[in-house]
Amino acid sequence: MSATEFLELKDVSKVYAVRQKDGSTQRIEVVHEVTQTVPEGHFVTVVGPSGCGKSTLLSMIAGLNSISSGQLLLKGKPITAPHPSLGMVFQEESIFPWMNSLENVSFGLEMQDVPKQQCRERAQEALNLVGLKGFEYSYPKELSGGMRQRVAIARALALDPDILLMDEPFAAVDPQSRMFIGTELRRIWSATGKTILFITHDINEAVFLSQEIWVMSSRPGRITETIKIDLPDERDISILGSDAYTQYTGHLWNAMRSEWEATQESA
Numbered sequence: 001m002s003a004t005e006f007l008e009l010k011d012v013s014k015v016y017a018v019r020q021k022d023g024s025t026q027r028i029e030v031v032h033e034v035t036q037t038v039p040e041g042h043f044v045t046v047v048g049p050s051g052c053g054k055s056t057l058l059s060m061i062a063g064l065n066s067i068s069s070g071q072l073l074l075k076g077k078p079i080t081a082p083h084p085s086l087g088m089v090f091q092e093e094s095i096f097p098w099m100n101s102l103e104n105v106s107f108g109l110e111m112q113d114v115p116k117q118q119c120r121e122r123a124q125e126a127l128n129l130v131g132l133k134g135f136e137y138s139y140p141k142e143l144s145g146g147m148r149q150r151v152a153i154a155r156a157l158a159l160d161p162d163i164l165l166m167d168e169p170f171a172a173v174d175p176q177s178r179m180f181i182g183t184e185l186r187r188i189w190s191a192t193g194k195t196i197l198f199i200t201h202d203i204n205e206a207v208f209l210s211q212e213i214w215v216m217s218s219r220p221g222r223i224t225e226t227i228k229i230d231l232p233d234e235r236d237i238s239i240l241g242s243d244a245y246t247q248y249t250g251h252l253w254n255a256m257r258s259e260w261e262a263t264q265e266s267a
């Protein structure tokens with residue numbers, strides 16, 4: 001399989017029917033003709049102003065939302081419904097408060113009728129991978145926000161997806177912890193070789209994490225720029241002071257400012 005055949009978006013658009021005061025519906029285009037490819041094993045981040053259609057784009061790739069036109073292909077096959085090869089991690093904490101970490105991570109596997117013993121083994125492996133060995137029997141309220149999100153990542157990884165879709169997964173984590181959990185995510189990504197598609201509002205996080213950043217325009221969301229991040233693969237927080245890092249964040253701030261200004265003008 002050539003790299004371009006892994007995840008392909010060809011002229012993908014999304015139109016929502018938005019209910020009006022008089023009960024009628026108005027068709028609003030939210031995503032406009034997005035054509036992009038994600039090679040297998042890549043880490044791609046989507047940034048753009050609030051409401052530009054980032055989550056809509058991700059939910060279409062997850063098969064949770066239909067496309068209005070265009071083509072969306074994973075390994076050459078159309079994505080039409082949620083699929084086990086697509087793992088999702090959301091912004092809001094989605095782990096169950098009444099289950100401990102091991103039970104939370106096992107849950108998805110049990111739903112797929114994986115034998116109980118195998119569920120526990122795979123859940124334990126996933127928890128080890130996200131650095132939560134020793135916290136298997138802790139309940140969510142006994143973990144920090146960052147640790148709870150790592151349980152959510154472990155739950156997605158335990159299902160061994162081809163691609164991990166992450167919609168602002170660290171939005172509720174405090175800024176300092178966020179950079180550390182970002183370092184953890186890079187380590188998990190290197191260890192598993194998974195393809196990751198990540199959404200964030202945080203420019204520093206986008207540059208720190210990614211190999212490639214897609215800048216989305218204000219609604220209807222188009223990809224206005226694809227930025228390759230040519231920073232060393234081994235990234236830790238020491239990179240934050242480097243000239244190259246500062247240049248990328250500066251460039252991204254400017255790109256985002258133009259899009260933000262466009263949202264204000266159309267408001």
Ligand SMILES: Nc1ncnc2c1ncn2[C@@H]1O[C@H](COP(=O)(O)OP(=O)(O)OP(=O)(O)O)[C@@H](O)[C@H]1O
Nearest residue numbers: 016017018030048049050051052053054055056057
């Ligand atoms: N099911 C729906 N029906 C109608 N409109 C919707 C629906 N879901 C989202 N929208 C609208 O589509 C637009 C894009 O929403 P989306 O959540 O994709 O944007 P976003 O870029 O992820 O926003 P944010 O950064 O604020 O999370 C918004 O104007 C939103 O109101």
